[in-house]
Amino acid sequence: MTDAVLRTSGITKSFGALFASRDISIDLRPGEIHAVIGPNGAGKSTLIGQICGTLRPDSGSVHLLGEDVTHQPTRARARAGLGRTFQISALAMEDTVLQNVLLGALGASGRPWRFFSGVLKDGDLRATAEEALERVGLKDQARMRTAELSHGQRRQLEVAVALTLKPRALVMDEPMAGMGAEGSKLLTGFLDQLRHEAPILLVEHDMDAVFSLADRISVLVYGEVIATGTVDEIRANAAVKEAYLGDEA
Amino acid sequence: MIRERYINALTLALFVAIPLWAVLADEPFTITLMTRAAVFAIAAVGLNIALGLGGLVSLGHAVFFGLGGYAMGILAHHAQTYTALTEWPFLIEGTKSMPVIWLVAVVVSSLAALVIGILSLRTAGVYFIMITLAFGQMFFFFAISWAQYGGEDGLSIYVRNGFPGLNTLDPIQFYGLCLVLLCLVLAFAWRLAASPFGLALNAARQVPVRVETVGLDPVRLKLIAFVFSGAITGLAGALFADLNRFVSPTMFSWQLSGEIMIFVILGGVGRLFGPVVGALVFVALEHWLGGLSEFWHIYLGLLLLVIVLFGRGGLIGMVCGRETVHD
Numbered sequence: 001m002t003d004a005v006l007r008t009s010g011i012t013k014s015f016g017a018l019f020a021s022r023d024i025s026i027d028l029r030p031g032e033i034h035a036v037i038g039p040n041g042a043g044k045s046t047l048i049g050q051i052c053g054t055l056r057p058d059s060g061s062v063h064l065l066g067e068d069v070t071h072q073p074t075r076a077r078a079r080a081g082l083g084r085t086f087q088i089s090a091l092a093m094e095d096t097v098l099q100n101v102l103l104g105a106l107g108a109s110g111r112p113w114r115f116f117s118g119v120l121k122d123g124d125l126r127a128t129a130e131e132a133l134e135r136v137g138l139k140d141q142a143r144m145r146t147a148e149l150s151h152g153q154r155r156q157l158e159v160a161v162a163l164t165l166k167p168r169a170l171v172m173d174e175p176m177a178g179m180g181a182e183g184s185k186l187l188t189g190f191l192d193q194l195r196h197e198a199p200i201l202l203v204e205h206d207m208d209a210v211f212s213l214a215d216r217i218s219v220l221v222y223g224e225v226i227a228t229g230t231v232d233e234i235r236a237n238a239a240v241k242e243a244y245l246g247d248e249a
Numbered sequence: 250m251i252r253e254r255y256i257n258a259l260t261l262a263l264f265v266a267i268p269l270w271a272v273l274a275d276e277p278f279t280i281t282l283m284t285r286a287a288v289f290a291i292a293a294v295g296l297n298i299a300l301g302l303g304g305l306v307s308l309g310h311a312v313f314f315g316l317g318g319y320a321m322g323i324l325a326h327h328a329q330t331y332t333a334l335t336e337w338p339f340l341i342e343g344t345k346s347m348p349v350i351w352l353v354a355v356v357v358s359s360l361a362a363l364v365i366g367i368l369s370l371r372t373a374g375v376y377f378i379m380i381t382l383a384f385g386q387m388f389f390f391f392a393i394s395w396a397q398y399g400g401e402d403g404l405s406i407y408v409r410n411g412f413p414g415l416n417t418l419d420p421i422q423f424y425g426l427c428l429v430l431l432c433l434v435l436a437f438a439w440r441l442a443a444s445p446f447g448l449a450l451n452a453a454r455q456v457p458v459r460v461e462t463v464g465l466d467p468v469r470l471k472l473i474a475f476v477f478s479g480a481i482t483g484l485a486g487a488l489f490a491d492l493n494r495f496v497s498p499t500m501f502s503w504q505l506s507g508e509i510m511i512f513v514i515l516g517g518v519g520r521l522f523g524p525v526v527g528a529l530v531f532v533a534l535e536h537w538l539g540g541l542s543e544f545w546h547i548y549l550g551l552l553l554l555v556i557v558l559f560g561r562g563g564l565i566g567m568v569c570g571r572e573t574v575h576d
Binding site: 052054073074075076078079084086090091092093094095099100102103104106107108110111112113114115116117118119120122125161164165 | 440441443444445446447448449451452455456458460461462463464465466470473
């Protein structure tokens with residue numbers, strides 16, 4: 001419990017009479033992939049919002065690397081080492097692929113207040129950016145306009161931007177969404193390696209990916225975690241079967 | 250499609266060739282028109298930093314233009330009447346020196362942009378437009394009621410302010426000064442767009458949430474851009490006042506804010522030379538169409554309509570297509 005990289009303690013968030021998060025306590029340990037699954041409307045996005053700082057919980061707290069970040073804005077959490085990828089790509093579409101990763105490197109450097117030096121000529125930023133592109137396999141697309149990338153490539157780019165931050169923990173919101181079988185497989189292999197660099201809180205609909213990757217799974221239904229456990233425990237859990245997996249399992 | 254850099258070079262060539270021709274042909278009025286275009290271009294390059302890079306639709310840039318104008322007007326007024334601006338807490342006297350006036354204009358409009366920016370950037374979209382417009386109106390009515398400096402009638406300055414080593418009353422020399430400043434401001438805008446700050450600002454316009462996710466503050470980036478923008482437009486205001494040797498509250502009017510925005514949209518939002526092309530075309534139309542009819546704005550409106558509907562990158566966009574990717 002104490003060595004968790006990321007931890008939520010009893011966070012609750014309601015919108016009017018609807019509880020989007022009800023007393024959620026989950027943690028992310030070093031070297032693991034912790035998957036959060038749940039049917040649509042279970043409150044997965046609300047949970048991510050509270051972890052990343054776009055939403056504030058009504059009660060409960062969020063700890064990152066042992067530090068209480070409940071009242072810190074998104075950018076402070078990012079600087080503390082929380083990397084994030086979005087369900088719907090949040091990339092600067094007019095810019096090149098390289099510029100998007102450079103932005104990540106620039107954020108990590110914490111020195112955006114330079115007005116006269118050329119950002120493309122900055123060796124350090126460029127090295128960080130190009131390394132990240134190479135790792136996700138987008139090196140050849142560096143000079144392409146981001147809007148010209150395929151859906152799957154945009155997902156790869158999202159991961160590359162997160163990597164430039166040298167994150168201590170990653171939150172990934174449906175990285176496989178909309179990817180073809182081939183791309184899904186490639187990314188699964190990549191995340192499998194990545195967990196040793198930074199543990200991943202993975203919100204995902206692709207059950208094949210979840211079951212092959214996750215060390216632990218938490219099941220979210222109506223804003224509540226109804227079960228947390230290993231893949232086998234979750235597969236065997238009667239409540240989970242009834243609430244979520246249905247006849248699939 | 251013609252490369253954008255050729256259009257930029259051509260524009261700059263026009264800004265050199267037309268006044269030179271005017272000197273040879275003894276057409277001082279053409280030089281005055283070109284000076285007007287150059288000064289408007291500076292103001293619009295300023296707005297383009299906020300609007301084009303930062304995505305801040307400011308309908309209050311006349312505030313900075315007017316502050317620059319009044320900085321010149323007030324300093325020169327005290328100099329020509331041999332009175333002090335203030336004697337307490339220490340003596341401040343007027344001046345007829347352009348570099349000093351420019352410095353004051355830039356500092357005052359930066360400070361105004363900082364305050365207005367801090368308050369306005371709490372909002373976005375249409376509310377941002379409205380709040381910047383509201384600030385413009387506040388300054389406009391303040392200037393009208395400021396009787397000490399001419400109120401509604403404004404201030405006349407009898408002799409153009411001086412610049413060391415130049416005879417600023419000679420139209421071509423004053424024009425040269427304005428052109429050099431325009432080039433400096435363009436160089437600044439160009440470097441800024443390619444800088445780390447420019448990259449972050451550009452992203453903050455498109456996806457603020459992404460900028461936040463990499464640990465940067467999009468609002469602060471936009472605020473700094475707004476200050477740069479206001480400072481440059483303020484400098485243009487001081488030059489405009491010196492061109493006319495006259496300052497009045499119309500420099501603060503919302504119509505003027507609108508005109509500065511028209512320069513940018515006409516030429517091409519976010520393009521380095523967009524504001525320059527826009528200002529040149531505007532002054533040309535104002536001159537030629539204004540000679541045909543008092544209601545020449547009808548034609549301007551028509552042109553603007555065509556450009557907004559069919560050429561989303563302004564005049565430069567219509568000629569060059571969409572922006573090329575730079576490396």
